[in-house]
Amino acid sequence: MGIRAAIYCRISEDQQDGWGVGDQEEHGRQLAQLMGWEVVGVYVDNDLGATVRSRKPRRDYERLRREIQGGLIDAICVTEMSRLHRRPLEWHQFRELAAPFKLKIKSLTDYIDLETGEGVFAANLRADIDEEEAEQIRRRVLRRALSDAKAGKAHHGAYRPFGYQPVGDGALEVVEEEAGLIREATLRLLQGETLGGICADWQKRGITTTTGRSWRPTPLRASLMRPALIGCREHPEVGRVRGRWPAILSEDEWERLQFMFKDPDRQNHGRVNVRSYLLTGFIYCGLCGKPLRGGPRKGGERSYCCRQDVVVRGCGRIRRKADLVDEEVVKRLLYRLDSDALRSGLGAVDDDADAADRDEVAWCKTRLTQLADDYADDTLTKPEYLRQKRRLTERMEAAKRRRDSRRASHILASIDGEPVREEWERHDDLDWRRALIAAVIESVTVHPQRVRVKFDPDAIVVLWKDGVRR
Numbered sequence: 342m343g344i345r346a347a348i349y350c351r352i353s354e355d356q357q358d359g360w361g362v363g364d365q366e367e368h369g370r371q372l373a374q375l376m377g378w379e380v381v382g383v384y385v386d387n388d389l390g391a392t393v394r395s396r397k398p399r400r401d402y403e404r405l406r407r408e409i410q411g412g413l414i415d416a417i418c419v420t421e422m423s424r425l426h427r428r429p430l431e432w433h434q435f436r437e438l439a440a441p442f443k444l445k446i447k448s449l450t451d452y453i454d455l456e457t458g459e460g461v462f463a464a465n466l467r468a469d470i471d472e473e474e475a476e477q478i479r480r481r482v483l484r485r486a487l488s489d490a491k492a493g494k495a496h497h498g499a500y501r502p503f504g505y506q507p508v509g510d511g512a513l514e515v516v517e518e519e520a521g522l523i524r525e526a527t528l529r530l531l532q533g534e535t536l537g538g539i540c541a542d543w544q545k546r547g548i549t550t551t552t553g554r555s556w557r558p559t560p561l562r563a564s565l566m567r568p569a570l571i572g573c574r575e576h577p578e579v580g581r582v583r584g585r586w587p588a589i590l591s592e593d594e595w596e597r598l599q600f601m602f603k604d605p606d607r608q609n610h611g612r613v614n615v616r617s618y619l620l621t622g623f624i625y626c627g628l629c630g631k632p633l634r635g636g637p638r639k640g641g642e643r644s645y646c647c648r649q650d651v652v653v654r655g656c657g658r659i660r661r662k663a664d665l666v667d668e669e670v671v672k673r674l675l676y677r678l679d680s681d682a683l684r685s686g687l688g689a690v691d692d693d694a695d696a697a698d699r700d701e702v703a704w705c706k707t708r709l710t711q712l713a714d715d716y717a718d719d720t721l722t723k724p725e726y727l728r729q730k731r732r733l734t735e736r737m738e739a740a741k742r743r744r745d746s747r748r749a750s751h752i753l754a755s756i757d758g759e760p761v762r763e764e765w766e767r768h769d770d771l772d773w774r775r776a777l778i779a780a781v782i783e784s785v786t787v788h789p790q791r792v793r794v795k796f797d798p799d800a801i802v803v804l805w806k807d808g809v810r811r
């Protein structure tokens with residue numbers, strides 16, 4: 342029996358050379374051929390979004406380890422050793438596990454044979470083929486990638502891309518069911534839903550990736566960023582080329598999606614909502630005018646309260662049960678949205694203004710970091726630092742609010758004609774709901790209520806965006 346080789350590929354942001362999964366698999370095949378090994382499996386892990394020090398488990402790496410222990414694999418081919426091991430510790434653990442099986446590992450520049458003593462002790466120092474030969478393989482793979490790109494052939498690894506089925510010679514056919522899901526996700530994202538919300542919904546519906554895994558925000562984003570979805574492929578040297586397959590999304594939809602993904606303001610996109618209170622940021626104290634903050638009181642009852650701490654310096658005299666306030670405000674909001682007058686008053690999104698505000702937010706963030714450095718370096722006094730910080734924060738918040746309300750007009754446009762209450766119930770997603778609130782509500786003020794009343798709706802004053810109180 343010949344030597345059974347596994348090809349291991351990993352895409353991640355810490356690998357600077359940018360070899361895609363398809364390229365890595367091709368490297369592996371060429372290395373196996375060079376060594377006279379038989380390829381018995383391809384293992385692919387996606388580490389995008391993970392940091393260099395990530396301890397995130399790698400599913401195929403774990404599977405590879407199990408299959409080595411099961412005696413199913415004798416050798417591994419990999420572009421660089423660092424694809425296989427992210428940290429020295431991982432390498433030591435792997436070596437301990439693999440040594441009894443006399444495993445061989447071949448990369449473009451190294452050869453490790455755990456059968457020989459030298460292999461065990463000086464493993465990562467030894468390079469068995471010369472750099473010349475490695476360079477030839479790299480060039481061959483690059484050339485092929487380049488000619489495939491010019492010809493508009495699809496470029497994917499061992500697994501088929503979501504939404505498409507390869508039909509040979511670099512052509513792809515649309516998988517209608519998956520294409521429908523891609524369109525659904527795009528629409529929902531453009532309407533203000535989060536990647537995390539969509540993944541959670543898809544998990545409930547049993548929708549998986551083409552490798553049978555549950556959808557997570559990072560792979561979903563990566564999947565939606567592929568130009569393949571508009572029937573194109575991209576190559577650094579060739580640029581964007583029309584591919585041998587039909588588009589699933591229109592260019593306009595896809596470009597808007599990319600714009601949204603690149604937005605620094607949405608970088609924490611997909612994480613669990615940081616804010617768990619519907620109205621924080623919109624709700625104020627009726628006595629001192631300071632923002633109310635969410636927080637549980639003794640017994641864990643959620644409430645909005647005016648706090649006297651150093652950050653807010655509120656009066657500390659207003660506290661109201663959050664659930665009751667939310668319910669009251671939502672009731673008025675939905676009633677109001679049912680009136681057509683308001684909806685028609687919302688204009689289209691101004692992309693230029695939105696880009697300007699996005700830049701403003703980014704600029705403020707950079708300035709805030711510089712400011713903190715200056716303060717740390719003693720070039721600013723504390724009062725100066727605090728004053729400038731407050732000014733920048735206010736500017737940034739204002740730009741963010743403008744962007745929220747623009748995003749919200751998208752949302753409003755999308756529910757136009759639908760029963761608003763149903764849409765509200767259907768979107769069990771705090772981001773979506775807050776964006777809708779931002780579109781219509783300027784502020785909510787909580788006033789002291791009459792004595793011996795459990796909850797006084799009249800003490801809640803909503804200031805609507807067009808300036809009408811109710």
Ligand SMILES: [Zn+2]
Binds near residue numbers: 626628630656
């Ligand atoms: Zn107060």
